[in-house]
Amino acid sequence: MFTGIISSIGKIESLQKFSEDIRLGINANDLGFYDLSLGDSVACSGVCLTVIDLSDSTFFVDVSRETLSLTTIGYWKIGDRVNLEKAMQATDRFGGHIVSGHVDGMGEITERRRDARSEWLRVRAPRNLAKYIARKGSITVDGTSLTVNRVDGNEFELNIIPQTLTHTVIDAYREGTSVNLEVDLVARYLERLLLGESAAKHGDIDSYGSQNELSEDQG
Template identity: 60%
Template sequence: MFTGIVEAVGQVVALEPKSGDLRLRIKTGKLELQDVKLGDSIATNGVCLTVIELPGDGYWADVSVETIANTTIGHWSVGRKVNLEKAMMPTSRLGGHIVSGHVDGVGTIVGRHSDARAERFRVQAPAELAKYIAHKGSITVDGTSLTVNAVAGAEFELAIVPHTLAETIFAGYQVGSEVNLEVDIIARYLERLLLGEQAAKPDGGSIDLAFLAENGFYRGDR
């Protein structure tokens, strides 16, 4: 598990295709590696990767076909900068929110403008994730825990303060940049719990007006 508080900006220094999937090497910059051992997890642009080698100035990790298909990693190239965070310890401060490192989808930056010393970004999320994104709720963008400032359909807005711009890769985002998104894990579990026995159905069930009415959450005459 992670907190979404980025500890360092690293760089992709090698990408090696391996029998259909990928092995990559990340140079970790100022990220402290003394307490990292083989098998540990490091969030890399929000993707939980397992350390398989420690060459001294970074780490190697294997990336599965599933991860390549559902994150931005499939479009990475050597030289790309990435946000890094080591897995949290039981004694860590939860400065952001609970982040699993399991990316839910890829979003696109569709707007950017200055707002005093901050930068405002508009992000287009996949339509299926819109229901999990709430005004003033939490979302993880390329591994960074952020507060949603506004929501319009599947688009949401973020205000990025100078410290975050300086300590993450946000400063390099432009309109069209793709980003890894992880929605608030509590929203996902809440949806599953509300489904109750319907969750065991082959299609997983769904929450719609009929479901809400049947379970006493909605009355069409009000």
């Protein structure tokens, strides 16, 4: 479990390709390796990954074929920067909102504009995630807990303060940038409870199926 408060920014140091999956080496000098162990979970730009090896200030993770196809990790390359957060402990301060590290879909930055010292971002989400996104609600973008300021169909806007720009990879976002999205878990559980037996009868709707809808929107 995570909070969406980014601990540090890492850098892709190595990328080893296998037949259908990859192994990443992520350099993270500021992450704090004193309590990081093999088997621990780290959210890498919002994707919960397991530490399989450690070396000095670098940790290594394996990424499955499914995760590559459903998240932005499939686009990562050596030198790219990623948001990092270690799994929270019971005694940690809860500064963001409940984040699982299980990405619901990929979004796209459609607009970025300046507003005094802040930046406004407009993000297009897959259509089937729109119902979970509410004004003044929480959403996770590349692992960062953010507040939704406006909603327009399957697009929403975010006001990014200077502190967040400085301490995350958001400052590098441009129009067309793909981002990992995780909607508020509370909204998902509420839907499940309200649907009751209907949800159990028809099974879970696969959030990732919406990726085709997003592609169609892009033309």
